[in-house]
Amino acid sequence: MWADLRPIGRDATSGGYRRYAWTGADADCRTWFQAQAESRGLTYETDRNGNQWAWQGDPLAGDAVVIGSHLDSVPDGGAFDGPLGVVSSFAALDELRHRGVEFTRPLAITNFGDEEGARFGLACVGSRLAAGQLTPEKAYELRDGDGISLPQAMEAAGYDPSTIGADPERLARIGAFVELHVEQGRALDLTGDAVGLASAIWPHGRWRYDFHGEANHAGTTRLVDRRDPMLTYAETVLAARREAELAGAVATFGKISVEPNGVNAIPSLVRGWLDSRAADQSTLDQVIAGIEAAAQEAASRSGIDLKVVRESFTPVVEFEHALRDEMARVLGDGIPVLGTGAGHDAGILSARIPTAMLFVRNPTGVSHSPAEYAAEDDCVAGVRALADVTEGLACA
Ligand code: HGY
Ligand code: MN
Ligand code: MN
Numbered sequence: 001m002w003a004d005l006r007p008i009g010r011d012a013t014s015g016g017y018r019r020y021a022w023t024g025a026d027a028d029c030r031t032w033f034q035a036q037a038e039s040r041g042l043t044y045e046t047d048r049n050g051n052q053w054a055w056q057g058d059p060l061a062g063d064a065v066v067i068g069s070h071l072d073s074v075p076d077g078g079a080f081d082g083p084l085g086v087v088s089s090f091a092a093l094d095e096l097r098h099r100g101v102e103f104t105r106p107l108a109i110t111n112f113g114d115e116e117g118a119r120f121g122l123a124c125v126g127s128r129l130a131a132g133q134l135t136p137e138k139a140y141e142l143r144d145g146d147g148i149s150l151p152q153a154m155e156a157a158g159y160d161p162s163t164i165g166a167d168p169e170r171l172a173r174i175g176a177f178v179e180l181h182v183e184q185g186r187a188l189d190l191t192g193d194a195v196g197l198a199s200a201i202w203p204h205g206r207w208r209y210d211f212h213g214e215a216n217h218a219g220t221t222r223l224v225d226r227r228d229p230m231l232t233y234a235e236t237v238l239a240a241r242r243e244a245e246l247a248g249a250v251a252t253f254g255k256i257s258v259e260p261n262g263v264n265a266i267p268s269l270v271r272g273w274l275d276s277r278a279a280d281q282s283t284l285d286q287v288i289a290g291i292e293a294a295a296q297e298a299a300s301r302s303g304i305d306l307k308v309v310r311e312s313f314t315p316v317v318e319f320e321h322a323l324r325d326e327m328a329r330v331l332g333d334g335i336p337v338l339g340t341g342a343g344h345d346a347g348i349l350s351a352r353i354p355t356a357m358l359f360v361r362n363p364t365g366v367s368h369s370p371a372e373y374a375a376e377d378d379c380v381a382g383v384r385a386l387a388d389v390t391e392g393l394a395c396a
Contacts, residue, residue: 001036001087001090001091002083002087004032005029005032005071005083005087006079008025008028008029008032009023009025009026009028009029009073010079011076014076014370015370016073016075016076016077016078016369016370017073017076017077017078017079017370018073018075018076019071019072019073019077020072020073020075020118020119021072021113021114021118021119021120021125021150021153022050022114022119022150022153022154022156022157022159023119023153023157026071026072026113026157027157027158029071029072029111030052030071030111032071033052033054033071033086033111034052036054036090037052037054037109040054040056040090040093040094042054042055042056042109043055043056043059045059046159047130047167047170048163048164048165048167049113049125049126049129049130049163049164049165049167050113050114050126050154050159050164051110051111051112051113051126051127051130052110052111052113053108053109053110054090054108054109054110055106055107055108056093056103056106056107056108057103057105057106057107058106059106059108059173060173061105061106061173062106062172062173062175063105063106063173063174063175064105064106064107064108064173064174064175065105065106065107065108065175065176065178065390065393065394066107066108066109066110066174066176066177066178067085067089067092067107067108067109067110067177067178067179067180067386067390068085068086068089068108068109068110068111068112068177068179069082069083069084069085069086069089069110069111069112069115069179069180069181069344069345070082070085070086070111070112070113070114070115070116070126070345071083071086071111072113072114072115072116072118073116073118074116074118074368075118076369076370077116077118077367077368077369077370077372078182078366078367078368078369078370078371078372078373079372080182080360080362080367080372080373080374081181081182081184081367081368081372082115082116082181084180084181084182084360084374084379084382085179085180085181086109086110086111088180088360088379088382088383088386089109089110089180089386090109091383091387092383092386092387092390093107093109093387093390095383095384095387096387096390096391096395099387099391101391101395101396102395102396103394103395104394104395104396105175105393105394106173106394107390107394108174110177112124112126112127112345113125113126114126115127115344115345117206117312119144119145119153120142120143120144120150120153121142121206121273121311121312122134122142122206122311122312123206123312123314123343124314124343124344124345124347124348125139125142125150126345127345127348127349128348129164129165129166129167130166130167130170130171130349131166131171131348131349131351131352132165132166132168132352133348133351135165136164136165139151139164140161145257151164168352171349171352171353174353175353175354175393176323176353176354176355176356176393177346177349177353177354177355177356178323178327178346178355178356178357178358178386178389178390178393179344179345179346179355179356179357179358180357180358180359180360180382180385180386181342181344181357181358181359181360182359182360182362182367182372182374183196183338183340183359183360183361183362183365184340184341184342184362184365184367184368185338185340185341185342185362185365185367186362186363186364186365187336187338188336188338188359188360188361188362189361189362189363189364189365191336193335193336193361194360194361194377194378194381194382195331195335195358195359195360195361195378195381195382195385196335196336196337196338196358196359196361197324197327197328197331197335197336197337197338197356197357197358197359198319198324198337198338198339198340198346198356198357198358198359199318199319199324199337199338199339200316200317200318200319200339200340201314201316201317201319201339201340201341201342201343201344201347202277202278202279202284202316202339202340202341203277203278203280203281203284203313203314203315203316204275204276204277204278204284204313204314204341204343205275205276205277205284205288205310205311205312205313205314206273206274206275206310206311206312206313207273207274207276207288207292207308207309207310207311208271208272208273208274208308208309208311209233209236209253209271209272209273209274209295209306209307209308210269210270210271210306210307210308210309211229211230211232211233211236211269211270211271211272211299211304211305211306212229212268212269212304212305212306212307213226213227213228213229213230213232213266213267213268213269213270213302213303213304214226214227214266214268214303215259215260215265215266215267215268216265216266217264217265217266218263218264218265218266219264221266226266227302227303227304228266228267228302229267229268229269229270229304230258230266230267230270231298231302232270232295232298232299232302232304232306233253233256233270233272235294235295235298236253236272236291236294236295236298237253237272239290239291239294239295239298240252240253240274240276240291242294243286243287243290243291243294244276244287246290247278247283247286247287247290248278248279248283249276249277249278249279249283249284249287250276250277250278250341251274251275251276251287251291252274252275252276253272253273253274253275254273254275255272255273256270256271256272256273257270257271258270258271273311274291276288276291277341279339280316281315281316292308295308314343314347314348317347317350318350319346319350319355319356319357320350320354320355320356322354323354323355323356324337324356326389326392326393327356327358327389327392329392330388330389330391330392331385331388331389338359340357340359342367344357356389358382358385358386358389360374360378360379360381360382361374361375361378362374363375
C-alpha cells in the first residue's frame, strides 16, 4: 500500500507532497483509497462533503467503530502526516481478519477531505462540514490563490458541491473514531516508546494580517517619503516571536503574499498569515492580543493601514477520557499520554462523537516537511496497536 501511495503528488525536486484538496493528486489519492476498499470487499462511499468511507458490516446499523485519517498534505509536506493513519487502518483490518476475530460492530475506514487546508486556507474542511462547524455558506466563500472557489474546485473534480453541510445522521451512527497519526514532535523519541496516546490538542488558529502601504519606485523614492508595508510586516513577525517566547506558546508567519511583488517596487500591500497555538485559551488570547497591538503600533508609526482577520480557530480539545482509558487498558497502562499542538480531524469530531488518537514515534519530530519520517518497525507497532484497540472496541 505504502509503495502504491508514495509517488502520488510527490514533487521530484523537493521530495515533498503537493496533495491539495480537489486537485489531480487528491483525485489519485482518492482512487487509491477506493481501490484499497474494494480490494477488501468493503462497501465504498463518498459522503455529502467528499469524505471517503470504506465499510465492513452495515453502515446504517449504528455504533460503528471508525478508524482513519486524511491523505491531503501541506505544500511540500511529508509522506506520513495523514497517509500513515489511512494505510495503518487498512493494515489493521488485514491484521484483524488474519486473527480471525468476529466483529460485533460495524467498522469503517475513512479519508477525511482537505484536512490541511493548504489550498483554501481552512483546516479540516471535510470534518468541519460533517460536524456542522463550517456552514455551506462559509465554505462557498473559500477561495484558493487563483480565486477558484471551493464549490468550483469540487465540481471540477466531479463532486456535487450543492450537498455539502452538516451530516448529523452519519455521525450519530458512529460510536468511536480512532485516528492514528505520526507524532509531530519528539516526545515518544524521548520516552523511548513506539506508540503513544493523545490527551489533548492545543487551541490554535490562523489570522490574516493585511498591511496596506503605498506602491512606489524602489530607486527614486526617498526613505522618508515611503509607506512601506514590508517593514511593518517584518516588525510584526519579530513581535510574534517575542510574544510567543514570553508566553511559552508558538507563533508562525509561514505564508506571505506581496502586491505587486516586484523587485524594484515598494509594495502596496503585504499579506501575512499567522498560525498561533498555546496550551490554553487565555495564553493564546494574550499572545494574539500582544502581536496585534505590536502590529498596530508599528503600522501607525509608519502610516500603514492594518487589517487583521481571523480565518480559522479551533478551541482546546480534551479527548474523551473513557475511550482513551479503555485504549490504555488494551495497550498497557505504561503507554505515554501526550498533548499536541497539531490539529486533527479527531479533534474537530470530538465535539460530536467520542474520539481518540494514537501517535507513532517520529525520531526527529519533524513534520510538514519532506524530511518527516517514521521507522518501519514503529509503523508496524502502530498498526498492531491500532488493531488491538479496534479489536477491543469492535470485536467480541
Ligand atoms: O495545522 C495542523 O495542525 C494540522 O497539521 N492540520
Ligand atoms: Mn498536518
Ligand atoms: Mn495530519
